[in-house]
Every structure is written in structure tokens, then in C-alpha cells.
Amino acid sequence: MDLNTLIQILDSTIRLATPLLLACLAGLFSERAGVFDIGLEAKMLVAAFFSAAVAASTGSVWLGLLAGIAASMVFALIHGIASITFRGDQLISGVALNFLASGMTVLIARDWFNQGGRTPPLDYGSGRFEPITLPYADALAGVPVLGPVYGGMISGHSILVYVAFAMVPLTWYILFRTRFGLRLRAVGENPGAVDTAGISVVRLRYSAVLIAGVLCGIAGAYLATGLAAGFVRDMTAGRGFIALAALIFAKWRPWYALGACLLFGLLDAIGNRYQSIELLGISVPAQLMQALPYILTVVILAGFVGKAIPPRAGGEAYVKER
Amino acid sequence: MILPKWADVVLIPLINLFLALFVSGLVVLLIGEDPVNAMKIMVKGAVGSTYGWGYTLFYATNFIFTGLAVAVAFHARLFNIGGEGQAQLGALGVALVCLALPWPHWTLVLPFSILGGALFGAAWAAIPAYLQARRGSHIVITTIMFNYIAYALLVYLLLGALKAPGMAPESPRFPAGTFLPNARDVFDMLGINFARSPLNVSFVLALIACFLIWLMLWRTRLGYEIRAYGQSEPAAIYAGISPFRITMIVMLISGALAGLMGVNAVQGEAQRLLQDNVLGAGFVGIAVALMGRSHPVGVLIAAVLFGALYQGGAELEFETNVPREMVLVIQALVILFTGALDNMVRGPVEGAFLRLGRRPAPGAAAE
Numbered sequence: 001m002d003l004n005t006l007i008q009i010l011d012s013t014i015r016l017a018t019p020l021l022l023a024c025l026a027g028l029f030s031e032r033a034g035v036f037d038i039g040l041e042a043k044m045l046v047a048a049f050f051s052a053a054v055a056a057s058t059g060s061v062w063l064g065l066l067a068g069i070a071a072s073m074v075f076a077l078i079h080g081i082a083s084i085t086f087r088g089d090q091l092i093s094g095v096a097l098n099f100l101a102s103g104m105t106v107l108i109a110r111d112w113f114n115q116g117g118r119t120p121p122l123d124y125g126s127g128r129f130e131p132i133t134l135p136y137a138d139a140l141a142g143v144p145v146l147g148p149v150y151g152g153m154i155s156g157h158s159i160l161v162y163v164a165f166a167m168v169p170l171t172w173y174i175l176f177r178t179r180f181g182l183r184l185r186a187v188g189e190n191p192g193a194v195d196t197a198g199i200s201v202v203r204l205r206y207s208a209v210l211i212a213g214v215l216c217g218i219a220g221a222y223l224a225t226g227l228a229a230g231f232v233r234d235m236t237a238g239r240g241f242i243a244l245a246a247l248i249f250a251k252w253r254p255w256y257a258l259g260a261c262l263l264f265g266l267l268d269a270i271g272n273r274y275q276s277i278e279l280l281g282i283s284v285p286a287q288l289m290q291a292l293p294y295i296l297t298v299v300i301l302a303g304f305v306g307k308a309i310p311p312r313a314g315g316e317a318y319v320k321e322r
Numbered sequence: 323m324i325l326p327k328w329a330d331v332v333l334i335p336l337i338n339l340f341l342a343l344f345v346s347g348l349v350v351l352l353i354g355e356d357p358v359n360a361m362k363i364m365v366k367g368a369v370g371s372t373y374g375w376g377y378t379l380f381y382a383t384n385f386i387f388t389g390l391a392v393a394v395a396f397h398a399r400l401f402n403i404g405g406e407g408q409a410q411l412g413a414l415g416v417a418l419v420c421l422a423l424p425w426p427h428w429t430l431v432l433p434f435s436i437l438g439g440a441l442f443g444a445a446w447a448a449i450p451a452y453l454q455a456r457r458g459s460h461i462v463i464t465t466i467m468f469n470y471i472a473y474a475l476l477v478y479l480l481l482g483a484l485k486a487p488g489m490a491p492e493s494p495r496f497p498a499g500t501f502l503p504n505a506r507d508v509f510d511m512l513g514i515n516f517a518r519s520p521l522n523v524s525f526v527l528a529l530i531a532c533f534l535i536w537l538m539l540w541r542t543r544l545g546y547e548i549r550a551y552g553q554s555e556p557a558a559i560y561a562g563i564s565p566f567r568i569t570m571i572v573m574l575i576s577g578a579l580a581g582l583m584g585v586n587a588v589q590g591e592a593q594r595l596l597q598d599n600v601l602g603a604g605f606v607g608i609a610v611a612l613m614g615r616s617h618p619v620g621v622l623i624a625a626v627l628f629g630a631l632y633q634g635g636a637e638l639e640f641e642t643n644v645p646r647e648m649v650l651v652i653q654a655l656v657i658l659f660t661g662a663l664d665n666m667v668r669g670p671v672e673g674a675f676l677r678l679g680r681r682p683a684p685g686a687a688a689e
Contacts, residue, residue, distance in 0.1 A: 038462070038466070078658075081663075082658065082662035082663050083662065086662070086663055086664075086665040086666045087665055088661065088662035088663055088664060088665060088666075089401075089661055089662055090662075091401055091403070091462050092401075092608070092612070092657060092661035092662045093658065093661070093662035093663075095403065095605070095608055095657060095661075096654045096655070096657035096658035096661060096662055097654070097658070098654075099605065099650050099651075099653055099654030099657065100650075100651060100654035100655070100658070102647075102650055102654075103647040103648065103649070103650025103651035103653075103654060104349075104647075104651055104654075106645065106647040107349065107353065107644075107645055107647045107648060107651060108353070110643075110645050110647075111353040111354070111643070117645070117647070238470060241466055241467075241470065244463070244466075245463075245467065248463060285478055285482075287474040287475070287477050287478035287481075288474070288478070290470075290474050291470060291471045291474035291475070294467035294468075294470045294471050294474075295467075295471060297463070297467050298449075298450075298453070298459070298464050298467050298468070298471075301453065301457075301459035301460065301463060301464060302453045302457045302459050302464075303457050303458070303459070310460070
């Protein structure tokens, strides 16, 4: 494998890791606040559809992004109402939202565009995020190793990729260096204590769920208007669950989430490029590569390699003592 | 208990269903169709002919198995979201049995294909069960992961070891001796004309499964232990019930039930192993179990209802501009209202019953 191939693979790793990373950080906010979210997939899917649909209709990718975020936040709000206000089962609510997104996007797409459940293809300049060439990428192109790495791998992504990577330190800062973050984490571990301190558990959890909505919205918009050129049915293809897997793999920590998402993105990139790969003389089928994120998550969850301990109050509705 | 039993079992599910259908009606209205007309087409398509009934009950057979799988696990407070993967593996088990020998007659295959489906389904549920019981990993997450692993496994097998000659990634057709008699054959013997449909003897199998699960849950010691464990884990432990044992047994039964879906879908209809043999039935099982309040009779009724929904949805797409995905939306809303937003309905209903209850019944002595 020469340097060029390697750079191409790493370049697509970054692109494929971006939606995972955004969804994973969304899950991080929600689950750190004690609200399990298996509806990441749903939020990404509605965001993907509405961003592509609005971008196709108006020609503005930014309006598309806003529409995607808004749609994702509506779903987040339903999840919040079901699991925070009405203290319903958070997992069941997530399952329901996944179906709702899968059915509704196709339903509306067929009615809106009449193209069998997809949006019209988007072009650069009229509804798709354009790649950004970072400064000096051209100037450095002649430099060996550094030139191709900087120009081919780091530069040339759409703005949302850089947003996603910037979200990692930002998430870390918010969760571990601000008062809001401290309270958010506390509400996921011991909501009773937070309530005793006179802070609203309900408000904190709603903010966490809505932040998750915003992040999933960006993730979905990136899928449909950055990574691909338009919406096709069920285009998230399980990415919400891979993001969930990455979240567990990262043990609910932002920097580790970056690592996990890059790893799963790399697996995806390799799986896309090769049908099977030779590893130490054994041929590894592509299906194993696809299943690897899930297998790794099961192994991590089982505590054979380290131990993943979820936030203690995760999944439980908070009932104020009366 | 504020609510009388009938309100809990009948009234609340009906209100939830009504709300789900009402919102679905709004969606139909939004895409410019007449909801009442859509409802008529769906009902007529699902139960208006023997053809419709055939498909409705064929789908219902799948949903009974997956619904029972989720329901049994619910009784032990376990959320088995892995019906999809367990049914895929069950389908694999059934296919392996059917392909193993040149079977002469379906009566000889059926016991073994039931065993194959149940065994493979149970095995796929056993790993998440063990990890939950011994290693404390969350069963919802592991079963979701196992759904994806199952899918990758089937794709791998159908591109390799089990692939039939030709382009399509599917197994060879099963020998003719494995084909299950369908409803048309059975009704022909009785002299009744029944349209061609994939409905087959597996439906009877599903009814037997309902009865056996009821028997197990409410008439055996094991069933009592399962329900006790689901009600309160500390109390169950105090009573000498082993959480490990119950978790394992419940998940093995649950996985086996999901696996049995393969008998209907693979041996009964497709007659070969496909990449996706389940087509979301594992998830429909969640809606069915929630609506059926985890009772085998409720599961049966809800499964037939969802079978009708699936068949009616297909007719709806055929006759109007409402696509099949409408069914997915209705299904999602049913899960949302009966599962997650249950308290939204329960609160006001309980309030109403409290107000009614306070008023002394005529002729009753005042306290």
C-alpha cells in the first residue's frame, strides 16, 4: 500500500467518521444527563431528509441545514416529552421514533418530489456543501509527505467536517469545565442530589436532549448535503447505532468518542474500498469488517477489555418525592 | 390499583390505538388523501376477501412469534430488541434443516425445522442473556448489536457457503418435500375455495405457541418465578429465585420463539434462505407485545391487527397515492402511544375513574 492509497483511505475515514462523531456527541450529552437515546438514527434521518429537501427547493444549503436541525429538534422534543414529562420508557420511545423517521421521510419525500422516496440530486453551489481548501494547501502541495497529507487528507472537506471535529474540545469544555456541564453530569448520576440543590432536573434534561437534537441535525444535514448529494430512503443505514456503539466504546467521554468514531470510520472506509483484505495470510471478509464495530462494542460492554459503566441514573425517569 | 382491570386491559390500549390512528389520519390528510376512504381500502384489502385474510394471517403468524418473544421477555423486565437477529438466525436454522436431506414429506421435516429454528434463535439470544446476567452489559444494546452481526453473518453465508449457483445472493431452493401445505390446499380438502396466499400450517403452530406460553406463564412454577422476578428482583432473590437462571431461561425461550418465525417465513413462504428473511417483523413484535399488554391472547389479537395493517397497507399503495411506508408510521405511532406515552393517557383516565369512584353509587350506604 503506497502513501497515496493510505491518504485516500484516511481521507474517506475522516468523511465517514464525521456523521458518527456528531451523533456520538449528541448521544453523549443526552446519556450523560440520564436520558438513553436509541433514536439517534431517527433524528439523523429526518435531518438528512429535511436538509436535502429544503436545500433542493430553495437552493440554499444553509437553509437546508437549519431545516434539518429544526426537524431533528422536533424529534428530540417528542423524545423529551415522552421520557421526561410523561416518564415513559426511553428505549421504547427511541424505537418508536426510529420507525417514525424511517416511514415519514419516505412518505413526505414521495408526496413532495414524486421520485420514489428520494430528493432531487443536489449540486455544488445549489444545495450542497462545497469542499473548503485550507490556506497553504496549494503552496504545500510540492512538499513530500506533508503536502499530500495536508492537501489530500486534512484540507478539502466541507465546513461541517471541521465543525464536527471542533465539537470534540467544545463538548469536553462544556461538560467538564462549566457549571452547566457539572450539573448535566450530576443529573445523569444522581438527579435527587441535583433536585435537592434547587436545580431543575427537568430543565437540565430537556436542554441535554435538545442539544442532542441540534448535533444529530448537523450530522443528518452532513449526510445528505455533504457526504452524499441528496436524500435516499433509510440513508443513515444504521449509523445512529454505530454512533451508539462508539459512545459505549468511548465510555461516555468526548475525546475517546473521537478515537472510537475514527476507528469505526476507518473500518467503514476499508470495507468500502476492498471486498476482502489479507491479514497475516488470512483473508478477512468484508462482512466481518462491517460487523466489527458491533462485535467490539459487545466485547467492551461485556467488560473483557476495560469496563464501560454507563451514567448511573441513565434510563430512569426522575420522580420528585412528594 | 385505581383502574379496574377491564380499563387497563381494554380501554387504555383502545384509546392509544385510536390516538395513533387519529394522528395517522392527519398524516394521510396532509398528503392530500381522504383518511376515511384510506381506512376503508385498508379494511377491505385486509379482511374483505380470502386473499386478504390469507396474507393478513400470514403476516400475523410472523408477528405472533416475534410478539410472544418480546412479551415473554417483558414479563421478566427484559427488553429483547433483538428479535430481528434471532429470527434471522432461526431462518438460518430452518434453512439448514431443509437443505440437509432430500426430505420425502413435510410432516417429517417440520419437527426438525421447528427444532432448528428454535435452537438457532435461542443460541443467538443466549449470548446477550449471559452477558446481561453475568457481566452486567445492557441487554438492549447487546441485542441491537447482535441484530447487525446476524445480518452480516447471513450476507457472508449467502455469498459463500450457502450460495446457490447464479447471481442472486440466496440459498438453493429447498427440496419439494419440505413445502408446508398452505391454506388453499387445506381448504380445498374441505371443499372451500380459498385464494392463493402464503398462509400455511405455521399459523396453527403460532396458535399452539400462544397457548403454551400462556400455560407456562400462569400455570407453572417457572412462569410464577419469571413474573415474580419481573415484579421485584430483590423479592425474587429473597424467595430463592436465581436471577441468572431466570434471565437465561427467559431469553432462551424468547430467542426460540423469534427463531420459530423462520418456519413460517422461510419454509412456509420463500422456500429458500434470503438475505433478509425477517423484513422488520422482529421490530413489529415490540409493537405487538406492547399493544397486547404482554398477554398471549393480547399478542394474538394485536398480531392479527398488525397483519391486517401490513396487508391493508399494501392494498392502499396499490389503489391510492399513499405509499406502503404509511404502515411504518402507524406502527411507530402505536409504539409511541402505547409504549412511551402511556402515562399521557393513563393519567387523565385514572383521574376520571377517581372522580367517578368518589361519587357514591345510587342506593349504596353513605359512609
